[in-house]
Amino acid sequence: MWKYIVRRIISGLAVLLGVSVLTFSLTFFTPGDPARTILRKQMGGRSPSQAAIERFREANGLNDSIPVQYVNWVTDVMQGDLGASYHSETAVTTLIGQNLMPTVELAVAGLAVALVVAIPTGVISAVHKGGRLDYGSQVLALLGLSMPNFWLGYLLMLVFAVQLGVLPTHGFGTFGHLVLPAVTLGTGMAAVITRLLRSSMLEVLDEEYIQTARSKGLKERIVVYKHTLRNALIPVITIVGLQFGYLLNGAVIIEMVFQRPGLGSLLIDAIFARNYPVVQGLVLIVAVVFVVTNLLVDITYRYVDPRISLGGGGE
Amino acid sequence: MTEPLLSVENLHTHFETHDRTVHAVNGVSFDIEPGEVVGIVGESGSGKSVTARSIMRLEEPGKIVDGSIRYRGEALTEATDETIRRLRGQDMSMVFQDPMTTLNPVFTVSEQIVESLKVHDNPDHQPLREYLRIPFLHDRTDWAEKRDRVVELMSEVGIPNPEERLDAYPHEFSGGMRQRAMLAIALASEPDLLIADEPTTALDVTIQAQILQILSDLRASRDMSVMLITHDIGVVSEVCDRVIVMYGGQVMETGTTEQILTQPRHPYTQALLDCMPQQTERKEQLATIEGQVPNQLGDIEGCPFASRCAYADAACTSASMPVCDCGDGQEAACCALDRVPDPTREAVGVEGSR
Numbered sequence: 103m104w105k106y107i108v109r110r111i112i113s114g115l116a117v118l119l120g121v122s123v124l125t126f127s128l129t130f131f132t133p134g135d136p137a138r139t140i141l142r143k144q145m146g147g148r149s150p151s152q153a154a155i156e157r158f159r160e161a162n163g164l165n166d167s168i169p170v171q172y173v174n175w176v177t178d179v180m181q182g183d184l185g186a187s188y189h190s191e192t193a194v195t196t197l198i199g200q201n202l203m204p205t206v207e208l209a210v211a212g213l214a215v216a217l218v219v220a221i222p223t224g225v226i227s228a229v230h231k232g233g234r235l236d237y238g239s240q241v242l243a244l245l246g247l248s249m250p251n252f253w254l255g256y257l258l259m260l261v262f263a264v265q266l267g268v269l270p271t272h273g274f275g276t277f278g279h280l281v282l283p284a285v286t287l288g289t290g291m292a293a294v295i296t297r298l299l300r301s302s303m304l305e306v307l308d309e310e311y312i313q314t315a316r317s318k319g320l321k322e323r324i325v326v327y328k329h330t331l332r333n334a335l336i337p338v339i340t341i342v343g344l345q346f347g348y349l350l351n352g353a354v355i356i357e358m359v360f361q362r363p364g365l366g367s368l369l370i371d372a373i374f375a376r377n378y379p380v381v382q383g384l385v386l387i388v389a390v391v392f393v394v395t396n397l398l399v400d401i402t403y404r405y406v407d408p409r410i411s412l413g414g415g416g417e
Numbered sequence: 418m419t420e421p422l423l424s425v426e427n428l429h430t431h432f433e434t435h436d437r438t439v440h441a442v443n444g445v446s447f448d449i450e451p452g453e454v455v456g457i458v459g460e461s462g463s464g465k466s467v468t469a470r471s472i473m474r475l476e477e478p479g480k481i482v483d484g485s486i487r488y489r490g491e492a493l494t495e496a497t498d499e500t501i502r503r504l505r506g507q508d509m510s511m512v513f514q515d516p517m518t519t520l521n522p523v524f525t526v527s528e529q530i531v532e533s534l535k536v537h538d539n540p541d542h543q544p545l546r547e548y549l550r551i552p553f554l555h556d557r558t559d560w561a562e563k564r565d566r567v568v569e570l571m572s573e574v575g576i577p578n579p580e581e582r583l584d585a586y587p588h589e590f591s592g593g594m595r596q597r598a599m600l601a602i603a604l605a606s607e608p609d610l611l612i613a614d615e616p617t618t619a620l621d622v623t624i625q626a627q628i629l630q631i632l633s634d635l636r637a638s639r640d641m642s643v644m645l646i647t648h649d650i651g652v653v654s655e656v657c658d659r660v661i662v663m664y665g666g667q668v669m670e671t672g673t674t675e676q677i678l679t680q681p682r683h684p685y686t687q688a689l690l691d692c693m694p695q696q697t698e699r700k701e702q703l704a705t706i707e708g709q710v711p712n713q714l715g716d717i718e719g720c721p722f723a724s725r726c727a728y729a730d731a732a733c734t735s736a737s738m739p740v741c742d743c744g745d746g747q748e749a750a751c752c753a754l755d756r757v758p759d760p761t762r763e764a765v766g767v768e769g770s771r
Contacts, residue, residue, distance in 0.1 A: 310518040317473055317513075318602065319506030319536045321543045322498075328548055332523050408586040409522055 107397070114393040121389040122179075122382070126172050129378045136376040137164060140188045143375060162188060175382070184386070185379035187372075194383035197368060202387070204274055205364035208287060208356065209349040211280050213342070215288030216295055221331075223292075224299025228334075229326055231304060239296060246293030251352060255286040255359040272361040283360045287352050291345050298341055302334040309333070336407050343399030347392045420490060421448035422610055422642050423472065428484035430464075430471045437714045441467040441479060443666035443721075449610065454636055454643040456657035456674070458650065458689070462710040464666035465646045466514075469612050472644075473511050474501045488610070499541060506533075506540035510603035514615040516595035520587035526598045527583040530570060531563045533605035570601040575631055593624035600631065604639075611635075612644045617652065629656055650693055654678055662686045665711050665721025667738075672747035680760045682741075683749040685722045687757070720751070728756045 137158040141150035159165050178185060184194035227239040259282060263271040273279050307330055315329040354366030365384060372380035403410050430442035442464045449455050457465045470476050472486055474493060486493040513519040546554040564583060571579035574597040587595055596616060603611060617625040633656045636643050645657060653660055653674060660677040662670040670683035681687045691704045708725035719734040738750040
């Protein structure tokens with residue numbers, strides 16, 4: 103088990119290395135000179151002098167060749183230093199630290215909304231296959247899937263904040279501020295999980311061991327929520343793990359809609375400002391989140407499905 | 418005569434397909450007495466398994482449309498869900514054909530046996546938190562106590578070193594071991610009737626013999642009735658007291674094992690016995706029954722075997738078959754018994770009795 107985790111961490115580091123090389127080279131191949139863009143912004147739109155540009159480049163190490171810049175950056179990262187923002191001279195780690203929690207909070211709340219809605223809906227839908235409850239939930243799932251979440255966000259804001267006035271339209275801080283963004287973010291994922299769980303439940307309900315469970319005299323509730331659900335959740339866990347990464351992406355848009363602070367708004371601003379240290383730091387952090395959730399999913403598997411042995415067969 | 422343990426009368430179980438109805442079980446009647454081992458034989462598709470599932474009320478997606486099933490006089494066709502659950506938990510158990518698919522892969526074997534014990538203790542009270550074993554909310558001592566009983570059951574069905582296998586999952590068991598585990602699950606509810614649906618078909622021959630041995634030992638030690646479904650005449654001759662031959666969802670012939678094996682009266686039973694490899698000389702082609710099992714779509718007129726029967730005439734396809742008494746409790750559903758050779762008479766005349 104520990105051997106497996108260590109091996110996965112090593113391969114995860116390789117992934118992070120690849121991601122960093124790619125983003126690093128991409129930022130330097132995209133048009134737009136960071137020195138010029140940032141100085142122009144600092145000077146309120148006027149073109150900076152050539153001397154100022156040179157000074158900026160020298161100060162930020164932009165005159166070195168790209169491989170040298172990369173090695174310098176990686177060396178710093180190893181020491182826990184992601185560099186400083188070109189714009190405000192604040193350390194990137196500080197910027198991320200300030201903005202990480204709101205995004206994680208939103209993603210976790212979105213995931214919670216999705217699971218709380220999707221698990222009962224998927225189960226009920228499968229148990230009442232072909233019935234009214236099933237059709238109802240199928241229609242809702244389709245709606246949830248097809249609605250773009252920024253639009254759903256504005257819709258919810260219109261109804262609950264503007265018309266009914268029960269929740270704040272935007273901002274950050276209280277539980278009330280979290281409700282609408284979390285529901286917006288969770289809806290799409292809830293729809294995906296509902297459909298997946300429904301088909302997975304239907305498949306498991308056809309298994310012989312479900313007949314065995316019934317033949318013991320177990321109540322249908324136990325047959326469904328113990329024997330069926332436990333097996334049906336196995337494919338769902340994969341999707342939830344993968345989707346958690348995408349929740350961070352979804353959070354980018356929702357943070358804009360609800361004007362929440364977070365990694366999303368930080369990233370967008372940094373990209374437009376050619377603030378490369380911030381962009382690279384953020385991409386690295388998101389990659390770390392992906393690698394870690396994937397590892398967690400694989401470890402969770404082991405607990406849900408005893409047939410899976412970690413470490414590729416031979417333990 | 419005392420009341421039979423199980424009495425099936427004129428049972429009809431149908432399956433609705435999108436355009437037609439499959440008459441899987443089409444008027445089956447038989448009794449099972451306490452302590453008796455009854456074999457049900459027939460080709461695939463003859464309605465054996467559906468009959469068994471109907472008795473356990475696991476016939477879905479099929480429907481019992483007519484007839485009655487009585488267990489100790491209680492009508493199962495009209496019973497409430499609670500009654501059915503109580504019967505499954507305390508009176509009737511079922512062992513299925515393929516042990517590779519009948520155990521839940523994500524729970525330990527012992528947990529699956531314990532569940533059965535818990536249902537047996539109290540079939541009417543099954544709180545979800547108790548069965549899900551939610552930490553802090555379930556009764557740990559109860560599960561711990563039941564482990565001793567699990568060890569007993571596992572050794573009773575011949576699982577070696579049961580203490581070491583308490584935490585084993587089904588995938589860590591071989592096919593034969595899994596079928597033993599299934600038997601332990603079935604026995605945990607102390608059944609008076611054990612329905613075994615081809616319990617040895619998916620196993621290799623040596624394991625088959627062991628499982629059959631365990632079945633007959635258990636039947637003797639627990640004094641329970643066994644309804645053994647099989648298509649293997651060899652299995653029947655080893656363990657059964659009485660045999661029911663089914664074809665096309667109907668009972669063709671019933672009698673003691675001795676009667677059916679040595680003096681079959683129904684043409685189908687005779688044809689079935691002729692197909693046994695032992696009946697054929699070495700290097701000769703094995704005997705077969707020409708034709709195929711009817712698909713049982715829609716209503717069937719007359720005898721379902723008529724199209725494959727060597728003795729059939731017009732009368733066989735027009736009316737339903739009379740059940741003829743062939744003496745000593747042997748019965749055959751055939752209208753042409755006067756044309757069909759009678760092995761009892763032949764045996765005396767030609768080569769002496771077996």
